[in-house]
Amino acid sequence: MTDGPFGKRAVQNALRYLIDVARSDNGQARRVANFLLAWWNGDDCGHFPIADLFGVDVTHMTTIIGFLGQHEGAIYPDAFARKAEMIELVHCRRDFNND
Template structure:
């Protein structure tokens, strides 16, 4: 059985790796982006189908498990911007979702 570290440092490293994967352009990237954007705001940017884990490399899946384990350990909501990664997540929204700009 593999132990998964879910401390702050491990979650930060996992998030960094996941963002790197999501920035590229593969089927795996799309699945990781789906996870990150569902965490960010699932109502607006979609949800993460759990079966998407089947299409990921083991280490990428374990990084998602690290994030989920980390989030489960805290009673309050924690988002990527609390790791200083807000701009990267916003960039993923623009990369992976159709964003309709508002005109004023």
């Protein structure tokens, strides 16, 4: 499904927006990064505390969750050609050298 509120185009736009927010220096950045990195690889990058939804504009996250709910298999940000940005977020938002 390409069109509609939970279609591929909507997810591409939401993902682009959320990556920009996660890269920013605003109050939502850490929470949005947690969401994206938990989706990409929660085991290694950490999980998304559900209470973090209280501190973000959930519109774009809802688009991604709605899209994922329509599919039986796993779909990750890599499917939207965003692997480089996700790696960048890992380096910016996670410090694995202090484990």
